[in-house]
Amino acid sequence: MDWLSGKSRVSRVRGSRMRGRVALLSAVAVAAAGLVACVPQPTAGISCAWPNIANQDSLNVAYPDASATYFTTPYQLAPGQTLVIDGEYPFARYSSLHTYSLTGAIVDHLTDTDIAPLPGSDNPSTNAAASLDPAERKWTVQVSADLVPGAGSATNSLAATASPGSTAFGSVILRVYVPNTPGDLTGGVALPALSVRSATGTVTPIAQCATASADTSVVGLINAFGPATDIPATDPPVFKRPLSVGGLYANSDNAYVAAIAAYQPGKVVVIRGKAPTTPDTMNGESAASPTELRYWSICSNEYRKPYPVTACGYDHQIPLDANGYYTLVVSTPGERPVNATTPNAVFWLDWGSTAVNTLIIARHMLPATTFVESVQALALGQAASPQMGAFAPLAASCTVATFEDGGAAACGLT
Numbered sequence: 001m002d003w004l005s006g007k008s009r010v011s012r013v014r015g016s017r018m019r020g021r022v023a024l025l026s027a028v029a030v031a032a033a034g035l036v037a038c039v040p041q042p043t044a045g046i047s048c049a050w051p052n053i054a055n056q057d058s059l060n061v062a063y064p065d066a067s068a069t070y071f072t073t074p075y076q077l078a079p080g081q082t083l084v085i086d087g088e089y090p091f092a093r094y095s096s097l098h099t100y101s102l103t104g105a106i107v108d109h110l111t112d113t114d115i116a117p118l119p120g121s122d123n124p125s126t127n128a129a130a131s132l133d134p135a136e137r138k139w140t141v142q143v144s145a146d147l148v149p150g151a152g153s154a155t156n157s158l159a160a161t162a163s164p165g166s167t168a169f170g171s172v173i174l175r176v177y178v179p180n181t182p183g184d185l186t187g188g189v190a191l192p193a194l195s196v197r198s199a200t201g202t203v204t205p206i207a208q209c210a211t212a213s214a215d216t217s218v219v220g221l222i223n224a225f226g227p228a229t230d231i232p233a234t235d236p237p238v239f240k241r242p243l244s245v246g247g248l249y250a251n252s253d254n255a256y257v258a259a260i261a262a263y264q265p266g267k268v269v270v271i272r273g274k275a276p277t278t279p280d281t282m283n284g285e286s287a288a289s290p291t292e293l294r295y296w297s298i299c300s301n302e303y304r305k306p307y308p309v310t311a312c313g314y315d316h317q318i319p320l321d322a323n324g325y326y327t328l329v330v331s332t333p334g335e336r337p338v339n340a341t342t343p344n345a346v347f348w349l350d351w352g353s354t355a356v357n358t359l360i361i362a363r364h365m366l367p368a369t370t371f372v373e374s375v376q377a378l379a380l381g382q383a384a385s386p387q388m389g390a391f392a393p394l395a396a397s398c399t400v401a402t403f404e405d406g407g408a409a410a411c412g413l414t
Contacts (some may be wrong), residue, residue, distance in 0.1 A: 045076035048209035049194040059214035066312035080199025083143035090187025093178035128286035233262035239384040255375040268331040274390040294366035303359040310352030
């Protein structure tokens with residue numbers, strides 16, 4: 001994430017790193033060319049529906065949010081073919097569908113609020129009185145190799161490729177954040193059914209995979225196309241919006257500010273800011289409730305490829321003080337201050353490996369139009385403060401003893 005430098009990622013890649021990427025691109029191109037020459041497969045190269053799953057436990061890459069699960073189906077859609085997805089809105093805070101290129105770049109996306117329900121069904125992300133019956137929460141989305149990205153948002157359609165009219169090699173990812181029932185990764189509904197419709201209208205159903213597993217082949221792509229991890233840490237850490245999240249299978253509905261911190265024995269990083277309001281869906285509040293954000297979180301991550309997350313806290317997990325402010329402490333388990341506990345309105349995040357710098361990421365999802373202090377309001381590369389006002393995450397470093405003696409205020413954060 002090159003947010004501390006004005007240089008683009010392309011200009012930073014030199015020598016053997018560039019040659020390695022060119023070689024990988026060439027290999028992808030050769031493989032794709034061979035597939036294009038083949039007769040289009042009736043199942044678009046999909047052996048079974050949703051074969052791959054990613055989260056902190058199964059495939060910890062590309063800085064996943066620990067409160068989200070990502071279900072993936074790779075495809076090879078020829079012109080005239082359509083991948084049909086028939087699903088149900090989950091009982092969860094948020095869901096979406098994104099299509100991606102082979103290199104992890106976003107092609108197109110539909111937020112849950114964009115997906116119109118089938119006749120007789122309700123969309124719980126837009127209707128607070130939506131039915132609780134899964135049979136009345138149905139939708140259908142189509143993925144097409146002939147569609148221009150962004151052109152199908154009004155028709156529940158997604159582009160499969162940035163180059164319409166050619167064979168599309170990519171993947172579709174279903175995201176589910178904060179299911180109402182912890183551990184129910186799909187949010188209380190079945191994974192969507194998939195089928196492929198040919199140019200002549202023939203529909204071929206695709207069986208559901210018996211199990212989902214991690215797609216480890218994506219690690220090579222992320223290592224090749226993800227941003228460099230060579231920006232130095234600052235003390236205190238400063239949160240800025242990245243210049244790019246390309247190659248990281250980014251979520252279009254999120255914007256991020258991040259800060260890099262170096263481990264110092266005996267010291268902790270303290271983060272403080274005002275908490276935006278979000279719907280408490282796990283306690284029965286509707287995702288359609290009028291709040292400042294749909295979701296926010298702060299995560300500690302190892303600042304290295306392939307970008308593993310260490311720990312996260314999301315909005316309603318993080319305790320607030322009487323004025324609606326949060327305080328987080330990032331440290332190793334052995335250096336956790338004794339007062340870094342929920343009863344003291346402090347949330348603790350594990351530092352992770354001390355062999356590499358820690359990247360602390362704060363996410364904002366789907367801000368209300370009236371919430372002008374969101375991360376989305378920042379320009380790329382801009383610091384969170386002062387633009388975000390009281391909602392900017394501010395960081396300081398101090399000794400364990402200092403925090404134990406006086407909390408965030410003793411470390412310079414009020």
